[in-house]
C-alpha cells in the first residue's frame with residue numbers, strides 16, 4: 001500500500017500498511033520524534049478493538065433504567081440498523097419526557113488529533129443541532145484549578161501558558177529556571193491537535209550550555225531531563241505552597257524583595273506580607289515552619305531564596321501541582337514569588353504556567369488558527385465543573401459551590417460519551433461505577449473495549465484516526481497536516497460523523513447537523529475558511545486539492561510569547577492586566593468575597609484532609625504515563641513494552657522496598673479505603689522515600705467491578721484516588737496524589753484481562 005501522511009497528538013508521521021502492522025516514519029522536520037508513535041504499529045487490528053455495535057444484555061431485556069449490573073453484564077451484538085433504532089428511540093424518549101436538561105453531553109476526553117472528526121466537537125454539535133442542547137462540563141482535568149484561579153489574579157490562562165514566555169527566550173535569557181513539578185520530556189511530547197516538531201530537549205540543552213541553572217522541585221528525579229544538567233530538589237508531594245511561602249518569608253526578612261515592582265505592578269502585597277510574618281496570628285511562615293511540612297531542610301530553603309535574588313529567574317508550576325486538594329495555592333504562590341523577585345515581563349523571566357507540561361507551551365502562535373467545527377447553539381445553560389461528574393449523578397438536586405456561585409446538580413437520565421474514557425480519567429472508580437449505575441442509559445462511541453465501553457449500555461464501534469481523512473493542527477504548530485487514511489475501517493466501525501449524521505436523519509434533523517456536507521465536504525469547507533482568514537492577512541496558500549496532495553502546509557507564526565505581561569511591564573497604565581485592579585492580584589477581594597475557607601483572599605497553606613498515617617504511610621503519585629497518551633492505545637507495542645508480565649510498573653525507593661521485603665519485579669499491592677491494585681515493583685533511587693509512583697492509563701481491570709473496594713489487577717491508580725474537588729473555588733480534579741499502603745503480594749496473582757473483549 002502507498003505511504004500516506006498522518007498525524008497524532010504525539011507527532012506527525014508517514015505511514016504504510018504492511019500486512020497487519022504499520023510501518024511508521026516520523027515527520028522529516030521533527031528533530032526529536034516521540035516513541036509514542038510505536039503504539040500505532042499494532043493498533044489497527046488489535047483484538048481489543050470494537051468490531052460491531054453491541055448492547056448490554058440487561059438494558060436490551062429490561063429497557064432503560066438504573067441498573068447495578070453495569071460493568072458486570074454481557075453484551076449482545078446487533079446490526080447497525082438495530083443500533084441506530086435503539087439510540088434514536090432512546091434519545092427521542094428522553095428528549096420528550098425530560099428535555100435536553102436530562103442529557104449529559106460533556107463527553108470529556110482527548111479523542112484524536114484530527115480537527116473535524118474530533119469526537120467531542122461531533123457529539124456537542126449533534127446534541128445542540130438535533131436535541132436542542134445538553135448539560136455540559138466546564139474546564140478540564142488538566143488545569144481545573146488554574147484555569148479558574150488565574151483570571152482572578154492575572155488574566156486568561158492561555159496568556160501565561162500557551163502564550164507565556166517562549167522557549168527561545170528561556171534559551172537566551174533565563175539564569176535560573178525554577179520548575180515546580182519539573183519539565184519532563186515525557187510530557188512535552190504531546191499536544192492536543194498534534195505537534196510536528198519536538199523542540200524542548202534542544203532548548204533545554206541550549207540554555208544549560210549557556211549556563212542557565214535548572215532546579216526541579218519534585219518528588220521524582222526523572223522530572224528533569226539530563227539535557228538540562230539541573231538540580232533535583234525533592235519535596236513531599238502536595239507541599240509546594242509551604243515551600244514557596246517560606247521562600248517569600250526569607251526574601252522578605254532579608255530585604256530581598258523587589259518593592260518597587262510590588263508597589264507598581266501588584267495589588268495586596270501588604271496583606272500577604274503581614275500574613276507571612278505572622279502579624280495576625282503569631283505564626284511566621286518561615287523556613288523552619290515550612291521545612292517540617294515539605295521535608296526540605298531549612299538551610300536549603302534559605303540557600304534557594306538567596307539563589308533567586310538578583311538573577312533573571314523564571315518560575316513555572318506544572319499542572320500536576322494543582323491537580324490536588326488546594327491546588328489553587330501553589331499556582332497563585334508561583335506568581336507571587338515571581339512578582340516578589342520583580343521578574344514578570346523581563347526576557348526569560350517571571351512566571352509561566354505549566355511550561356513543558358504539553359508541547360503547546362512556550363511555543364509560537366499561528367497567525368490564524370484552523371477553524372473549529374461549529375458547535376451550534378446549546379439551548380441548556382447548565383453545567384458542572386468537569387470532575388464533579390460522580391457527584392452530579394449521585395446527588396441530583398443538591399447544591400454545590402463553584403467560583404462564587406451556588407449551583408445545583410441537574411437530574412441526568414442519559415449520558416453520551418465519544419472520545420473520552422471516564423474510567424481512565426476520573427477518580428475513585430468504584431464510586432464512578434455507582435454513579436453511572438444511576439443513569440437510564442449510557443451511550444458510548446469507542447475504538448476499543450475500554451472500561452468505559454464495558455460500562456455502557458450501547459457501544460457503537462468508531463473508526464480510529466488511521467481509517468479516515470482529517471486535518472491535524474494545533475494553534476501552536478506551524479504545520480497543518482493532511483491526515484490521509486492508511487487503512488479501511490476495522491470490522492463494522494463507522495466514523496463518529498457518519499453515526500451522528502444517520503441518527504440526525506432518523507430524528508428529522510439531518511440538514512441541521514450535516515449542512516449538506518459529507519466528511520470530505522467539511523474538510524474542504526474548513527480549509528476554505530482558513531484560506532480566507534489568511535487572505536485577510538495577505539497570505540496566499542494553495543487550494544484544498546493541492547494541500548491534500550502535498551500532505552503538509554507551513555503556516556505563518558507570530559513571535560509574541562509573553563505578550564500580555566511584556567506589554568503590562570512596559571506600560572501598566574496603557575496595558576493593564578484584565579484583573580479588577582489592572583495589576584497582579586496578590587490579594588483578591590473577589591475571591592475573599594466568596595467566603596471560602598478552602599480558598600481565601602490571598603494564597604495560604606492548607607493541609608490536605610488525607611495525609612500519610614500509620615494506616616496509609618505512602619504518598620502515591622499518579623502522574624502522566626511516559627509510554628502512551630493517557631489510556632489511548634494502552635494495548636500498543638510501546639505501552640506494553642513498559643509493563644512487566646502485563647502489569648503496570650510502580651516505582652519505589654529501595655529503603656522502603658527493603659523494609660517491606662519487596663524486590664525489583666515483585667508483584668505488589670497498593671491499597672487504601674477505596675480499593676486496591678496490583679503492579680510490578682521497580683526500585684529506584686530517583687524517588688523520595690515515602691513516595692511511590694504509578695502512572696495513569698493502564699486500563700481498569702477489576703476482578704469484581706461491583707466490589708465495595710475493587711481490585712484492579714492491571715494497575716490503574718484511579719481505583720485508589722479521592723473524588724473531591726480542589727476547593728470551592730474551582731472544584732478541579734485532585735487525582736495526582738493520594739495516600740496508600742503498600743505490601744508485597746503473595747499468592748497467585750490473577751492474570752490481566754484488560755485487553756480481552758467482553759463476551760457477546
Ligand SMILES: Nc1nc2c(c(=O)[nH]1)N[C@H]1C(S)=C(S)[C@@H](COP(=O)(O)OP(=O)(O)OC[C@H]3O[C@@H](n4cnc5c(=O)[nH]c(N)nc54)[C@H](O)[C@@H]3O)O[C@H]1N2
Pocket residue numbers: 108109110111112117119141142143323418419420421422424425426445446447448450462463464465496622623624629630631632633696717718721735736
Ligand atoms: N489519577 C489521575 N487521573 C488523571 C490525571 C492524573 O494526573 N491523575 N490526569 C487527568 C488528565 S490531565 C486528563 S487530560 C485526563 C485524560 O482523560 P481522557 O482524555 O478521557 O483519556 P484518553 O485515554 O485520551 O481518552 C480518549 C478516548 O477516546 C478514544 N478515541 C480516540 N479516538 C477516537 C475517535 O475518533 N472516536 C471515538 N469515539 N473515540 C476515540 C480512545 O480510544 C480513548 O478511550 O485524565 C485525567 N486523569
Ligand SMILES: Nc1nc2c(c(=O)[nH]1)N[C@H]1C(S)=C(S)[C@@H](COP(=O)(O)OP(=O)(O)OC[C@H]3O[C@@H](n4cnc5c(=O)[nH]c(N)nc54)[C@H](O)[C@@H]3O)O[C@H]1N2
Pocket residue numbers: 141142143180181182184186187188189190217218219220223235236237238239240318319320321323324357358621622623624625626627628629630736737
Ligand atoms: N507522555 C504523555 N505526556 C502527556 C500526557 C500523557 O498522558 N502522556 N498527558 C498530557 C496532558 S493531558 C496533560 S494535562 C499534561 C499534564 O502535565 P502535568 O500534570 O504537569 O504532568 P504529570 O506527569 O502528571 O506531573 C508532572 C510531575 O509533577 C510531579 N509532581 C506530582 N505531584 C507533585 C507535587 O505535589 N509537587 C511537585 N513539586 N511535583 C509534583 C510528578 O513527579 C510528575 O511527574 O501532560 C501531557 N503530556
Ligand SMILES: [Mo]
Pocket residue numbers: 140141142143
Ligand atoms: Mo490533561
